[in-house]
Amino acid sequence: MTRILFLFFALFIFSSTVNAQDIYRVKADKLRVRATKDSKSKVIGSISKNENLTVLDAGDAKFYKIKLKNSEGWVSKDFVEKIAPAAKPATPPAPQPNAAQPASMSQATASNDMYRATADDLRVREKADPKSKIVGHLPKGENVAVIDSSNTSFYKIKVTNGEGWVSKEFLVRISPVKAAVEKTPISASVPQEKKDYTNIIFFVVVGLILITILYFSIKYASGNKFLIGFSVIVILVTSYFCYITFIQAKVVTGTFASNEDIQYKTFSFKSKDSVTVTDAYTDSIFTSKYVIEGDMIKLYDQQNTIMLLIRDDQTLIGEGFTRGTFTKK
Incomplete structure (x- = not known):
């Protein structure tokens, strides 16, 4: 009984070994199969070109032992080449849940605008519901960023400790938010100075x-x-x-400020061509290059051209959308 089990086990291992052998291909027009690994031994068969072979033994320097249909034989290594096993088809990765979808939807509904509170102690609620929990208050005149304006009665806003909802009746739009540049000094493009002779x-x-x-x-x-x-x-x-x-070229130095309710509150001229500007709408500061053409100062932020008329050494007059009077401190 023990011998039978051992024989069965040996046959199983041999079968696995044979199945694990590499696949080879015939390169010659008609490859001779010999009885032994000797170039003068008896020819017991032949294999056509491009036919695949199963190599049982590759230990000899010149011959391969191969499996024939009903027997075994030896062929010269010079006329056989190894071919790569067929690659297993790649299993497509399981579809992952789109975790970013809610964020994308949220961004799609975000208005990305800056608003100002028009009521005293404006209530900030947890949900878009007049009966939901109050999570904070906004003082009158406070600027807030609206991140969702899809609701018909409420705005979703960004507050210091998170997010909340306020009634649309008590917010007024003042300016778009400039994302990713808030409270970060930036260097605006340099105006091109016109040569006038x-x-x-x-x-x-x-x-x-x-x-x-x-x-x-x-x-x-x-x-x-x-x-x-x-x-x-x-x-x-x-x-x-x-x-x-x-x-003689005009020179502007010092800090000029305005007390009016306008976007650009101060202009600090640091050198002959550099000015630092305070933006009240986005609560940010940026540095820009400027040029003086006659009595006009020209500088750029990332979206607008700012024009300032030099009235005298102590006063600048804002032109266009930045209209206002700026006096030297």
Whole structure:
């Protein structure tokens, strides 16, 4: 009984080994199969080109032992090539639940706008329901970001300790929120300064006229030193005022602020071409490059062009949508 079990076990292992052998392919037009691993042994069969073989023993340096239909034989390794086993079809990954879908839907309904409270101690509720729990209050004039405006009666807002709902009747829209730049200094694009040579040409013409006048004054003054000196003084004073008026570049320094309810509250001029701006609507600060063209200061934020008229050394006047008066601190 023990011998029978051992024989059965040996046959099982042999069968598994054979099934695990690699697959080879014939390269020759007609490959001879010999009885032993000897090139002069008896030919017991032949295999056509591109036919697959099952190799039972690859230990010999020159021959493979292969399995035939009803027997075994040996073939030269020179005319056989190994082929890769067929790849198993990849199992498609199980569909994962789309966890990001609620967030996408939430973003789709978000208005991304900034609103201001118009009521004193505006109640912030846990749900879009006038009877739900009150989770906080908003003071009058407080700016909040609305993240969902799909409800007909309530806005979902972002507050310090989370989110909540407030009645639409007590919020008024003031400006879009600039996402990802709040309270982060940014560097805006640099305005292109236009080259204008009109003033230089005018100054040169005036200079030539004054030199001509000085020449004729000296020539026809008949040695009158008083007349010559007076002419020189007049010419120098005129040249100086022409220079500071038409040639000398204007410079703005210091911080200019406005008490009006406008978007840009302060402009702090740090150097000859850099200014820091406070944006009240988004509660942020950004730095921009600026240029001065005549009496006009031009600078950019990420979306708008800001124009400021230089009234005098202490006052700037906002033009366009940033209309207002800014005085030097």
